[in-house]
Amino acid sequence: MARRPRIASVSAEYRLNLKHANLFRANLMDADLTDANLFRANLTDAGLMNADLSGVDLSGANLTGAYLTGANLYGAVLFGANLTKAKLTDADLTDADLRVADLTNADLTNADLKNANLMNANLTGADLKGADLTGAKLSVANLTNVRLLDANLTGANLMGANLTGAKLMRANLMGAYLDDADLMGANLSTARGLT
Template identity: 50%
Template structure:
């Protein structure tokens, strides 16, 4: 087995072991996966079992869940606590992450930890109502992902792939979507107040979206958005549906 194959095998084992033994300390799971990898041939691919809730490690704050590169496609991670997880390049395609907590964790005085989903495959994943505040999602694949009612405040979505994702009713306040592909994205009632959309590609007029004067639009959309929006509360605007105001209810920002 080559070093690359061994690393991939260990990553997949960590994912399966965390799902099977969610209460085990992170260091124990990592050590077990490494030991198996060193002495066994790769296991055949199999669908991961339904997961219980992943919990904060019992060890120190630095003992984070290491699921980098893990194979978790189709896994049931609904309501899981993944605030401590490292999921860089993990395969979470079609996974159920509804109501999951992937927000920033406080490890102590002035020390913060974000869920790391950079480069993760979340295509077709169910992320309804997921807490993704401050999450790192650079270059993540979120094609066709269901992000309705998700909280993405201050999330890092630079260069993310969001084609045909459903972000209706999502909170994207101060999220960074610069360079993201927003082709066919549903932003109805999404809160884009203070969001950075500079350089976002394939973005059309986001009908129904909510924004304020801190929102930074792609250069080709800025004037068009202002022209087709109505004020819904002081300093807060909503892009019209079908050229007319959808409603004038106050929007809390």
């Protein structure tokens, strides 16, 4: 089995420091960037398919249009990151910090967002079809016109979230917290767990 190119050291003492780096359209497919510091880096249109970005600090980074299909972002910090139109299909964002991140029109189809923190995030027009948001924190998030078909929102916190025009057909909302959420024009037909 071929080994992944190793770009970063697992040790925090020697972790790769790419703060403010310009990685515009960089090809980092299958790269191991575990625990790297990419604070405010420019990764616009970068190719990060199947890359290991677990534990990475991407706070304030620009990932507009980045290709993150199948990427491992377990526990990554994406606080305030710009992920507009990013492709995150099948990405693992378990326990990721996406507070105040901009995910406008991002593709998160079948993404794993278990226990992710998306408080105050902007997900306007994002596609989360089949995504697993079990236990995710989405309070006060903007989910206007988001597609959550077949998504798992078991135990998710959506208090105060804006779900105007959201499509939640066949979504699992068992134990989800929807206090003060705005569901005007949302489609909840065939959604499960609404009692």
